Amino acid sequence: MTDAQQLFDYARTQFNEIADDVERHFEHVASQLRAWLPNTTGLAPPMPKRPPPPTTLQICQRWVSRNKALTAAALAFLLTGSVSTLVYIKNKDSKRKRRARRSASGARLDVVVVAGAVANPIASALYLDLERRGFVVYVVANTSEDEQYIRSQSRIDLLPLQLDLVDPFAAQDQLARFRGLLEREHYAFDGAEPHRLRLAGLILVPDTRSTPARVEDISSEEWSDALNAKVLNTIAVSQLFLPSILEHKARVLLLTPSVTPALTPPMHAIESTTYGALQGFVSSxxxxLRQDGVSVSHFKLGNLDIPSVTIKQKRDGVPQPRLKGTPLRVLHDSVFDALVSRRPSRTWHVGRGSLAYDYISHFMPPTIIGWMMGAGRKPSLVEEAKEEATQAMHSSQGSLTWEKVEQEV
Incomplete structure (x- = not known):
């Protein structure tokens, strides 16, 4: 072996030893790192994603949470301002003057026909108010007593309109004269410009009151009289005026009490049946008429403060109810708005309790309504409840029992 080969072998041996030492050192360092670092999968943790930008709702919620005092003050201001605005608009609307149209010469132009119980407190107060507002009011009179009652009011533009509902041919002739009155020209005074009258509306005020009684105690004659007087007469008057209504695009208004019929209590079969028939008729x-551009409105009346009834009750010593009814002026303003507005509502709730009892009858189960009305009580308690309900109906202005006003002699 030569010296060069020995030197080469020595160098290779030294290199292998150095490599082994380096490998052992790195293995030792790696074992120490594995012991110090926690157990992981060996993968680097993912980089956190950037959160999406907050929405408008989140921004508002964060702002509200940071400014609670300012938010409370703003809400209080908005609530107070809204209530004040509503009160202002309501007061302004109630104080607004509602007057019918007049011609250039000052003559009245709009005609309103009122049909129903002539001496009814609601009907009489209504046609007197319409006459004061500037309408020419015709009240359908079926008897000479009704005609005399209307003339006793001593109003120039409050006139009776004779209609014989028993004889259709006579009724047609009587109505022909009324249509001729609308078609011809009128003069307020000599030299004034001619003007024509326009039919503004037909107001139906049937008397749906009935005496409380069990169904088994109501005779067929009573059923016939009630349906003829309250339902058939209303339908007959509507049919007679339909040609004039379509010609003048007049409004049709039906006024009925709704508190008692909505609850359909016992002992009021005639009243509930009459109300249901009239409601079905006015809906049809x-x-x-909607196809011909004619509006029909149904006024569902609640508790109303009728001055004539209140005076009579005080004179008779009837105790006054705890809750005072809605002033009668609200009904008069609503009727006027329904006659002159461009798009009147189909249903008007006027009077305390009208809207509430209407919702109760639609959404509450009949069993709960029956329990509220006293169904299932003992006979003695039921009789007492009936007597109290009858007294309450006669003493409450809003029950709209619509007693006849005694004519002053």
Missing amino acids: LSAE
Whole structure:
């Protein structure tokens, strides 16, 4: 072996030893790192994603949470301002003067026909108010007593309109004279410009009151009289005026009490049946006339403060109810708005309790309504409840029992 080969072998041996030492050192360092670092999968943790930008709702919520005092003050200001605005608009609307149209010469132009119980407190107060507002009011009179009652009011533009509903041919002739009155020209005074009258509306005020009684105690004659006087007469008057209504695009208004019929209590079968028949009739009539551009409105009346009834009750010593009814002026303003507005509502709730009892009858189960009305009580308690309900109906202005006003002699 030569010296060069020995030197080469020595160098290779030294290199292998150095490599082994380096490998052992790195293995030792790696074992120490594995012992110090926690157990992981060996993968680097993912980089956190950037959160999406906050929405408008989140920004508002954060702002509200940071400014609670300012938010509370703003809400209080908005609530107070809204209530004040509503009160202002309501007061302004109630104080707004509602007057019918007049011609250039000052003559009245709009005609309103009121049909129903002539001496009814609601009807009489209504046609007197319409006459004061500037309408020419015709009240349908079926008897000479009704005609005399209307003339006793001593109003120039409050006139009776004779209609014989028993004889259709006579009624047609009487109505022909009324249509001729609308078609011809009128003069307020000599030299004034001619003007024509326009039928503004037909107001139906049937008397739906009935004496409380059980169904088994109501005779067929009573059923016939009630349906003829309250339902058939209303339908007959509507049919007679339909040609004039379509010609003048007049409004049709039906006024009925709704508190008692909505609850359908016992002992009021005639009243509930009458209300249901009239409601079905006005719904069908509204659907038919809507195609011809004629509006039909149903006024559902609640507790109203009728001055004539209140005076009579005080004179008779009847105790006054705890809750005072809605002033009668609200009904008069609503009727006027329904006659002159461009798009009147199909249903008007006027009077305390009208809207509430209407919702109760639609959404509450009949069993709960029956329990509220005293169903299932003992006979003695039921009789007492009936007597109290009858007294309450006669003493409450809003029950709209619509007693006849005694004519002053």
